[in-house]
Amino acid sequence: MSDAEARSGSPGSSEEGEEGAAGSRAPRALIVTLYGLYGRERGGWMSIADLVALMDDLGVDQQAVRSSIFRLKKRGLLVAEKVDRAAGYRLSPDAEAILAEGDTRIFQRTRAAVGDGWLLVVFSVPEAERDKRHTLRTTLTRLGLGTVGPGTWVAPAHLEPAVVGALERVGLRGFADLFVGAHVGAAPAAETVAAWWDLAAMEKLYAEWVDRFAPVRARWSAPADAADAADAADAQAFADWVDTVTAWRRLPYLDPGLPLAALPPDWTGVRAEALVTDLREVLAPRARRHVARVLGPAEG
Known part of the structure; x- marks a missing residue:
């Protein structure tokens, strides 16, 4: 397995570590996406019933939802909390920080130029603290940092705040x-x-x-089928989004905005970035309408 393919299982903005191939729909990954897209605008808390309802729309059964929530809680990303006697889970402060970082990396994509400079990270950890x-x-x-040599990592310079914050x-x-x-x-x-x-593996992904x-x-x-109900179309848009x-x-964590001038010609990442932007414009408004029908309007 290449470095990039190994990194594809890294949590990125999710921290659940179950994302494999491009089509992965691991329940934990889906739950983190739901909190990132919709939970935070509801104060960072969602009831178990609401999670079960939304995950049902994604084809995930209740047992898988509860098992995944337990694991996310164990990892310190969710905290059990009752609101108005309803059992639910709130994002932990660490999870909030990770998702906020993900907003920038995923939806406010920055691609560096060669002249922007590089961030070099050199670390030294005593043998007695090898776990660190x-x-x-x-x-x-x-x-998504690259490796220059043992104990030396590199990234485009614009990643400095994200690296400092994570450390x-x-x-x-x-x-x-x-x-x-x-x-x-x-x-x-x-x-x-x-x-x-590993650019070849990155391109493949x-x-x-x-x-x-x-x-x-x-x-x-x-063209839309006139027989399709708006509610059903919104539910499909929610699942697709x-x-x-x-x-x-x-993917934006595997490719941390590397300069196009330093990448192979016709880098597929450019096409992928344009596609996700198009999908966001088409799907996100419909998906939000569906969530509002299921959960009620968001705060504010």
Whole structure:
């Protein structure tokens, strides 16, 4: 398995670690998507009944929902809480921070230019604290940093705030030194980037995602059947949009906005980014209407 394919199982903005291929619909991944898209605008809390209802629309049964919630609670992402005697779960502060970071990475995509500079992360963890070394590597991998050498990681310079925030969140900021500057090596940028990241595996994952969701976009571009009820269409849009975001959200973590000039020609990531933007415009408003029918209007 390549580095990028291994990283595809990394949690990205979800932290549940069950996302595999582009078509993954692991219940935990779907629940995190629901909280990210709709739970936060309802104060970060959702009742179990509401989660079960929304997950039923995604074809996931109640038992799988409850099992997945338990695991997310165990990982510290959800906290049990009753509101007006209704049992439910609230996002933990760490989960809120992770999802906020994901908003920027997933929906406000920044693609660097070669001249923008690079962030270099150099870390040193004593042998007696090797568990922290593993946590630090896992954190940097999740953020999509490339590897220059043992203990040395690299990313586009615009990732500095995200890297600092993540290291502070896991209590490891003191083990890493960060530098921002230009790359002045003898090799062209395309060669160095290809050495730091597994671009072939990354391209493959982008292509798989496009192959899956281009037909979804085409289906929604077709003329609507007058016999289709608006409510049913909104429910389908909800299912399609949650699937889209769940499958998409790890890809911007694998490709942390690498400069196009340093990537192979006709980089499939550009087509994928345009496609997810189109799907958001088409599906998100309908999906929101469906959620409002099921849960009631959001706060504010």
